[in-house]
Amino acid sequence: MLRRRIRRLETLVQPLAATEQPAPGRLQTAQDVIELLQEQVKALRGQRLADPVQKARAIGYLVGLARKAIETGTLAERLELLDLVLRQRKEGDKR
Numbered sequence: 001m002l003r004r005r006i007r008r009l010e011t012l013v014q015p016l017a018a019t020e021q022p023a024p025g026r027l028q029t030a031q032d033v034i035e036l037l038q039e040q041v042k043a044l045r046g047q048r049l050a051d052p053v054q055k056a057r058a059i060g061y062l063v064g065l066a067r068k069a070i071e072t073g074t075l076a077e078r079l080e081l082l083d084l085v086l087r088q089r090k091e092g093d094k095r
Helices: 002-018 030-046 052-094
Strands: none
Touching: 030 052
């Protein structure tokens, strides 16, 4: 009986262990965060044994974080462009 339980647990765990694990990386940009969140949402969607309500909550939370990361990335791009324009104007005034 114990052997059957162990085999059953092994069959449940094997698909989870066989999933491709991404190499750990550093999160340096908003795009890095977005990519990590996309991976996690994809992994959550693929879990068949998870409680649907808990899965929906987790995905909703991750989507909220992704939205903030997208907003942050957009603001960072706009600031870089603004900084570039101001530098060009400053250089133009010196000439």
